[in-house]
Amino acid sequence: MQNSIIAMMPPRLRIFESQYHTPAKAAQEVFIVALRAGHLQASPDYRIERRTCAGHDLLLCQRGRGFVQTGGRTFPVEPGELAWLNGHHPHAHWADREDPWRLLWARLDGAVLDRLFEILGGPAAPVFRLLAPQRAAAAMRRIIRLLRQRPAALDALVHVQASALIGCLFEGRHTGLEGAVDSIPALAPGLRRVLTELTVYYYRPWRVEQMAELAGLSVPHFFRCFQKATGTTPIRFLRQERISQAKRRLLESRDSIKEIAEQVGYSDPFYFSRDFKQHTGMSPAQFRKRELGVTR
Structure with missing residues (x-):
């Protein structure tokens, strides 16, 4: 029963x-x-x-x-x-x-x-x-x-x-469009190590010199290799990762914007809000309000 x-x-x-x-x-x-x-x-x-x-x-x-x-x-x-x-x-x-x-x-x-x-x-x-x-x-x-x-x-x-x-x-709908081929390019172990560290420890106060050392490359060579592999600079990649993590916390927690800024690596909540708006077109508060226009 x-x-x-x-x-x-x-x-x-x-x-x-x-x-x-x-x-x-x-x-x-x-x-x-x-x-x-x-x-x-x-x-x-x-x-x-x-x-x-x-x-x-x-x-x-x-x-x-x-x-x-x-x-x-x-x-x-x-x-x-x-x-x-x-x-x-x-x-x-x-x-x-x-x-x-x-x-x-x-x-x-x-x-x-x-x-x-x-x-x-x-x-x-x-x-x-x-x-x-x-x-x-x-x-x-x-x-x-x-x-x-x-x-x-x-x-x-x-x-x-x-x-x-x-x-x-x-x-x-019978209009005919070919699908794409799934392929993942090879990546040098040093760069892969840096990408893994940045995505796991995005909240740390990273400097390009630290990343280059982790990759085992000089700073100029690391910078060129990173940009070629990812299409963006190391610092921009880190900022994008932090903003992505902030989006998750804004929607999946009740933490304040100041707390979330600290959690994702920003010591200054004003700078965090400015950076967030630059990437998304809206403030963290506006993003949270719009995305949580939800009733369940």
Whole structure:
């Protein structure tokens, strides 16, 4: 009897993974980049509603059911279907109360996404029935893994997977677009060591000289190699990593902005807020308020 009662209990919200990224502006101009990505099991009262947000949310329903609302219309989403919500317009999504969905999701951004959304007929039909949902799910998981592992050339590698994901949508609408090849370039052990240290110990007061010593290279040679491998400078990479970690804490904790600034390596909360706004276009408080425009 006890087992049958447990089986009848509605699922609770479970966030299996949630990753954040702050791409450089140059990357956003040439790649499809990921701002966030994750995997969750919704609860019956799960609902997210926003007037606007950066980028485009792609929601892949693995099981259960849900709904999306955009352009004043509501669309059901079934297992094996993907919903595309353009964040530049008011939108909402929520779970079916009787059978809450399990989602893989990614928030993508890039100069070409608005045009791709139009070509695919997204404004009128934002829900896609996938011919091969397992391939779309694999691309989503690779995006999540890349954001977690943060390899060199992260934005280029995410672009490959985002292109493969969007290719699945074209395939479903019979317009034909080839997916991309998943390849990860080799990286010198010294640079790999530095990247690992920066992503794990981002809160430390790093100097370029320390990074070069860790890589076993002179400062000028390290600087050139790092920029060639990642497309950005060591300090910019560190700042982007700190901002990505700050995004997580702003949404997943109730810590003050001053506390979060210290946690991610900023001794001055004013400088942190200025840096955060430079990378995201809004203050930490504005980011938290906008992203937590959520009722569950």
